Amino acid sequence: MSLGKLYGIGVGPGAPDLVTLRAYELLRRLPVLAVPRPNAYSPSLAFRIIEPHLRTDGEQKHLYLEFPMTKDPDILVPAWAKAFLAIETELEAGRDVGFVTQGDPFIYSTFIYVYESLKAKYPELVIEVVPGVTSIAAVPMVAGVPLVDGQERLAVIPASYGTEELRSILRSFDSIVLMKVASVMETVVDLLEEEDLLDCAYYVERATTSEQRIVRDLRELRGNRCIYFSMVVVSKKRRNGVLRGHHVSKEPVSLGALL
Amino acid sequence: MSLGKLYGIGVGPGAPDLVTLRAYELLRRLPVLAVPRPNAYSPSLAFRIIEPHLRTDGEQKHLYLEFPMTKDPDILVPAWAKAFLAIETELEAGRDVGFVTQGDPFIYSTFIYVYESLKAKYPELVIEVVPGVTSIAAVPMVAGVPLVDGQERLAVIPASYGTEELRSILRSFDSIVLMKVASVMETVVDLLEEEDLLDCAYYVERATTSEQRIVRDLRELRGNRCIYFSMVVVSKKRRNGVLRGHHVSKEPVSLGALL
Numbered sequence: 001m002s003l004g005k006l007y008g009i010g011v012g013p014g015a016p017d018l019v020t021l022r023a024y025e026l027l028r029r030l031p032v033l034a035v036p037r038p039n040a041y042s043p044s045l046a047f048r049i050i051e052p053h054l055r056t057d058g059e060q061k062h063l064y065l066e067f068p069m070t071k072d073p074d075i076l077v078p079a080w081a082k083a084f085l086a087i088e089t090e091l092e093a094g095r096d097v098g099f100v101t102q103g104d105p106f107i108y109s110t111f112i113y114v115y116e117s118l119k120a121k122y123p124e125l126v127i128e129v130v131p132g133v134t135s136i137a138a139v140p141m142v143a144g145v146p147l148v149d150g151q152e153r154l155a156v157i158p159a160s161y162g163t164e165e166l167r168s169i170l171r172s173f174d175s176i177v178l179m180k181v182a183s184v185m186e187t188v189v190d191l192l193e194e195e196d197l198l199d200c201a202y203y204v205e206r207a208t209t210s211e212q213r214i215v216r217d218l219r220e221l222r223g224n225r226c227i228y229f230s231m232v233v234v235s236k237k238r239r240n241g242v243l244r245g246h247h248v249s250k251e252p253v254s255l256g257a258l259l
Numbered sequence: 260m261s262l263g264k265l266y267g268i269g270v271g272p273g274a275p276d277l278v279t280l281r282a283y284e285l286l287r288r289l290p291v292l293a294v295p296r297p298n299a300y301s302p303s304l305a306f307r308i309i310e311p312h313l314r315t316d317g318e319q320k321h322l323y324l325e326f327p328m329t330k331d332p333d334i335l336v337p338a339w340a341k342a343f344l345a346i347e348t349e350l351e352a353g354r355d356v357g358f359v360t361q362g363d364p365f366i367y368s369t370f371i372y373v374y375e376s377l378k379a380k381y382p383e384l385v386i387e388v389v390p391g392v393t394s395i396a397a398v399p400m401v402a403g404v405p406l407v408d409g410q411e412r413l414a415v416i417p418a419s420y421g422t423e424e425l426r427s428i429l430r431s432f433d434s435i436v437l438m439k440v441a442s443v444m445e446t447v448v449d450l451l452e453e454e455d456l457l458d459c460a461y462y463v464e465r466a467t468t469s470e471q472r473i474v475r476d477l478r479e480l481r482g483n484r485c486i487y488f489s490m491v492v493v494s495k496k497r498r499n500g501v502l503r504g505h506h507v508s509k510e511p512v513s514l515g516a517l518l
Contacts, residue, residue: 010392010396012279013390015281016280017279017280017281017284018279018280018281018390019279019280020271020276020277020278020279020280020392021275021276021277021278021279021280021283022274022276022277024280025276104392104396105400106396106399106400106404106405106406106407107396107399107406107407108407108408108409109408112405112408113408115405116405127403129400129403130400131272131277131392131396131397131400132392132396133269133279133363133390133391133392134393134395134396136393136395137269137363137365137366137390137391137393138390140365140366141364141365141388141389141390144386144388145365146365146371146374146375147365147366148365148366148367148415149367149368149371149372150367150417151417152417153414153415153416153417154413154414154415154416155412155413155414155415155432156407156412156413156414156415157412157413158409158410158411158412165431172424173414
């Protein structure tokens with residue numbers, strides 16, 4: 001029996017119609033979909049995104065796999081082993097499996113661990129990744145603030161892993177995306193205030209879903225509960241504009257002014 | 260006559276089926292599509308992406324707009340003024356216009372200039388942005404190399420605007436995406452060699468199209484012509500893995516080793 005094929009399917013930031021045509025076709029066609037969720041009692045955001053697209057003939061198998069949101073190896077290792085085994089069982093039975101992942105599969109996604117682990121265990125396994133709309137694109141969209149253009153530089157930082165170097169990154173980059181910011185929100189607001197960047201910053205949670213929330217004055221978030229799927233973006237817009245090359249002028253030259 | 264609505268439609272990196280369902284619906288429905296191209300003699304990549312999806316009843320108007328690839332204001336300003344005027348004429352006639360853009364409309368896209376300019380000129384204009392799959396996600400996908408996970412930090416740099424600070428960025432970030440790298444390729448290869456990062460780097464042009472090219476040994480690119488739509492990605496993979504928090508250990512802890 002030859003192995004099934006594994007797909008890592010990016011399903012975008014939250015809105016079901018931000019799924020790509022390629023992902024849609026696979027969501028309809030594959031015999032098995034693996035859907036990660038934090039635990040048996042929490043809803044899977046990935047499932048909510050794909051639900052309107054699924055076949056209703058009962059012919060498709062849905063594996064709900066638990067990936068606890070913790071860094072404790074005593075919890076994580078057995079949970080992941082169980083999840084991987086469920087996928088391996090399907091692949092070894094020759095069935096193709098689509099692992100559904102919010103956003104893009106190769107950008108801060110649980111799929112990366114599935115990919116690395118199964119690639120190491122089954123060198124002959126065929127894996128196809130379907131890129132998706134990442135929240136790094138969706139969050140600026142819902143806020144109406146272009147992320148980067150021209151010569152601007154972008155830094156993307158998972159803030160929950162420490163804010164030590166954040167000050168120097170805030171100074172040297174034009175746009176800064178802070179992922180998983182909930183647990184360090186107070187520190188981030190303090191730092192942005194000290195660096196006089198509060199006016200360039202905004203907060204978004206659950207972008208493109210019906211529970212989307214946008215906060216443009218980050219001081220409102222002090223003492224306020226933020227969720228895991230939230231992001232702070234800082235867009236300085238001091239070097240944007242294609243006509244503002246570093247060799248042209250240090251002063252802003254906007255096209256509007258030239259026209 | 261009320262103004263038409265303006266859409267900025269991200270159509271993804273190149274493969275027609277990496278368009279989202281939302282973009283697809285708009286590409287079929289809107290009365291006018293504005294398609295940027297570098298000049299009248301070059302094919303529009305954006306048009307090649309959307310072509311298979313377009314209605315064939317002749318009822319849709321396609322505006323080809325020229326956005327020359329130069330930073331010379333003497334060429335750029337009149338060309339842009341002409342392009343903007345073509346869009347404004349449609350909007351003022353009450354027709355909705357979809358401006359089609361490769362990748363995502365808010366990430367290094369010509370649409371940003373359209374957006375800023377028309378928002379300033381028509382404060383009442385309704386603009387909707389449809390995010391797309393950015394090449395920042397598609398390039399790691401075609402190379403089979405996860406971009407960032409866990410505590411990894413990502414920097415995205417338009418290399419053509421100078422490589423002065425590139426060495427320090429290469430040292431302090433885990434993954435680095437160098438956009439528009441063609442004109443500075445020799446410098447970049449030298450720098451990666453000096454920093455002993457050639458083994459972690461790869462080059463991709465025209466990702467997800469039929470002309471896609473992947474080069475894994477960047478030394479092959481010395482003296483070789485690279486194209487504008489090309490990218491170099493450096494992925495160090497020295498801090499990846501969710502079990503490798505900075506508070507846990509400085510040594511790599513891979514899940515594979517623990518299982």
